[in-house]
Amino acid sequence: MKRSSSTPVSLAIIANLVISVVGYESPQYAVVHSESNFEIRVYRESSWMSASSDEISFEKATKLGFHRLFQYIEGANLNSSRIRMTIPLLTSIVPDAGPLHSSAYLVRFYLPVKFQLSPPVPLPELNLLPVRWPSHCVAVRKFSGFARDNNIVKEAEKLAVSLSRYPWANSTDFLAKNGYSIAQYNSPFRIIGRLNEVWADIEGCQSESAAMY
Numbered sequence: 001m002k003r004s005s006s007t008p009v010s011l012a013i014i015a016n017l018v019i020s021v022v023g024y025e026s027p028q029y030a031v032v033h034s035e036s037n038f039e040i041r042v043y044r045e046s047s048w049m050s051a052s053s054d055e056i057s058f059e060k061a062t063k064l065g066f067h068r069l070f071q072y073i074e075g076a077n078l079n080s081s082r083i084r085m086t087i088p089l090l091t092s093i094v095p096d097a098g099p100l101h102s103s104a105y106l107v108r109f110y111l112p113v114k115f116q117l118s119p120p121v122p123l124p125e126l127n128l129l130p131v132r133w134p135s136h137c138v139a140v141r142k143f144s145g146f147a148r149d150n151n152i153v154k155e156a157e158k159l160a161v162s163l164s165r166y167p168w169a170n171s172t173d174f175l176a177k178n179g180y181s182i183a184q185y186n187s188p189f190r191i192i193g194r195l196n197e198v199w200a201d202i203e204g205c206q207s208e209s210a211a212m213y
Contacts, residue, residue, distance in 0.1 A: 024087045025112045029138075032205055038141045038162045040205045047116045048090070048108040048131045055105060058149050058182070062091045065107025068126045073109065077120035086110040088183035088197070093152070095179050103179070137205035139163055141198040147182050152198070156180045159198045168202045 033040035049072060051065035066089060073083035090108040108131065111119050122128040141159040145151070159180070163169060181199040 024085060025110070026087050027110050032137075035162065035166075038139055038159055040168070040202070041138050041140055042205065043133070043136055043138055045135045046133050047111045047119055048133065049111060049119060049122065050109075050129050050131045051107045051127070052129075053105045053107065056103070058091060058093065058103075058105065058147070058152055061105035062089070062107055062147075062182075062184075065091070065105065066109075068128060069107065069109045072120075072122045072126055072128055076123045076126060078123070079120040081115075081120040083115060083120070084112050086112055088185045090181050090183050090199070092181040093179045108181075137202050139168060139200045139202045143196050143198070144194050145196070146188070146194065147184055147196045152182050155182075155196075155198045156200070159200060163200075163202070167204060170203075 027043055027046045029041040029043040031039050031041055049069060051068045053061035053065050055061035055064065073085065075082055086109065088110070090110070092106040092108065094104045094106070111130075119130045139159060141155060141162065143151075143155050183197040183199055185195040185197075186193075
């Protein structure tokens, strides 16, 4: 594959790469609290490659962002390095940060352990940025089916309602003001047994388990 970002790439081929949860590297975490409809995780420090988008559609922003990230992992970087696919594909939604106070989106690719400390530099025309996340606490709600423009907000609201009944009630305001992320684990060609998650950063989840982790 040529290194130029203008090389046509079949979105069907791209979509096929996110196939299943088994066999792919993913960010490491420990579960420190679990309920029937959500759990609290402490994620380790990790590096991601990020593609920003001002699209008004979550679905379109995710597709176009992943298109750029796919070129990067296929060798559109200064080292011409091929990078193995990881999961999940994470799309962060930031309220009021886009055009006319619409949401802005950041589509993120988790870098494999091999590249965590020294990610290959993306070609400039891809407009990608590496992001180093510190260890942090995340509230997670799982949901099945497809992540769509018409259901992701409802799923985020359900997570906020669940958190409001527990010590993380203040996180509901944070979620509304600062946004949340949608983690997708499967190819769009997989119809049944799909796994998606809503992620929301929270504070105050420290416990003995978290300290040991």
